Amino acid sequence: MSSLLVDNIGELVTNDARPGDPLGVRRDAALLVEDGEVAWVGPARYAPAADRRLDAQGAAVLPGFVDSHAHLVFAGDRAAEFAARMAGEPYTGGGIRTTVGATRAASDDQLRATVRRLHGEAMRQGTTTIEIKSGYGLTVADEARSLRIAAEFSEDTTFLGAHVVPAEYADRPDDYVGLVCGPMLAAAAPHARWIDVFCERGAFDVDHTRAILAGGQAAGLGVRVHANQLGPGPGVRLGVELGAASVDHCTHLTGADVDALAGSATVATLLPGAEFSTRSPYPDARRLLDAGVTVALATDCNPGSSYTSSMPLCIALAVREMRMTPAEAVWAATAGGARALRRDDVGVLRRGARADLMILDAPSHLHLAYRPGVPLIRQVLHNGVPQCPH
Numbered sequence: 001m002s003s004l005l006v007d008n009i010g011e012l013v014t015n016d017a018r019p020g021d022p023l024g025v026r027r028d029a030a031l032l033v034e035d036g037e038v039a040w041v042g043p044a045r046y047a048p049a050a051d052r053r054l055d056a057q058g059a060a061v062l063p064g065f066v067d068s069h070a071h072l073v074f075a076g077d078r079a080a081e082f083a084a085r086m087a088g089e090p091y092t093g094g095g096i097r098t099t100v101g102a103t104r105a106a107s108d109d110q111l112r113a114t115v116r117r118l119h120g121e122a123m124r125q126g127t128t129t130i131e132i133k134s135g136y137g138l139t140v141a142d143e144a145r146s147l148r149i150a151a152e153f154s155e156d157t158t159f160l161g162a163h164v165v166p167a168e169y170a171d172r173p174d175d176y177v178g179l180v181c182g183p184m185l186a187a188a189a190p191h192a193r194w195i196d197v198f199c200e201r202g203a204f205d206v207d208h209t210r211a212i213l214a215g216g217q218a219a220g221l222g223v224r225v226h227a228n229q230l231g232p233g234p235g236v237r238l239g240v241e242l243g244a245a246s247v248d249h250c251t252h253l254t255g256a257d258v259d260a261l262a263g264s265a266t267v268a269t270l271l272p273g274a275e276f277s278t279r280s281p282y283p284d285a286r287r288l289l290d291a292g293v294t295v296a297l298a299t300d301c302n303p304g305s306s307y308t309s310s311m312p313l314c315i316a317l318a319v320r321e322m323r324m325t326p327a328e329a330v331w332a333a334t335a336g337g338a339r340a341l342r343r344d345d346v347g348v349l350r351r352g353a354r355a356d357l358m359i360l361d362a363p364s365h366l367h368l369a370y371r372p373g374v375p376l377i378r379q380v381l382h383n384g385v386p387q388c389p390h
Ligand code: NIG
Pocket: 093, 095, 096, 099, 198, 226, 229, 274, 300, 302, 303, 304, 305, 306
């Protein structure tokens, strides 16, 4: 059993909370890795002996980011749609069908290469856990292969057959919902941990969403919902009612939505990359936090509404545009994402957790928001293994 001591850490963010300190910050700390797990955390002067040493040179060390919402299995891009939006066109989600066409036409190897590229991109920016959704296949075979490919890269794969009603079912949405709940779910479930529905005007209404999520639950999948992105609606409250791990977007919320979330174990996952890339008003993170709701931040990486894999960008946007404190944003991008995926082995650095962490080129976590757009991730360890520096 080989051991690695990360020492000379100026600021260690553990997320092992103490009263008044949700980030569980330790100064002058060291951390021992054994067998891919954190074996010890404490003051550097008490550090145990180890086979190898990694000198953090006084920098900040944080848990790896947990990106709990990403759509990485697709083909093509929609740069022209983005340019049109920046010239004043609104975002409606209508471009999803363009990506569905390109995805269906792509080979397995082409899809795999895209997931590998985006996964690598995310990892170089500090992401060590990433949820990956299907949702651009929308046939039984294309959803199943999307999830098979996603599962090569992530334990947290999500069946999103209910992303939009595909063109061939446009005049018979009930039949498409029947397909999703029946043969598509049966083919998807062996490769998925979660089920998700885009519950929105123009996508799936509350009755369809309920039927699909209930079907997923009966097949053993956990529930997540794309809710209240483009306007107010019933998605958030339905998610809470069904015990969803997370409701995602939460851009347009009523008082009743906030109250429902505050009294529940459902995480509100905010995706500021989507508001950035669709030039939309940001969600009111302050209102959620002040009501006691658990908030996560994620990228929503997808070729339409948010083509970024950068959790540091999301942190900077959350702080600058959504009035989160830097500490709240860092927590939401690490421990919050872990809550949204109902995982206790990631997003935290304490004995027994996965040794997933990053060393910054900076003395504290504040720099992630303070130095926007700067590549501050010096080194990433995933399962205790140093990843190639860039
Ligand atoms: O989360 N809102 C639905 N799905 C994606 C966008 C997908 C697309 O535009 O291709 C989202 O923003």
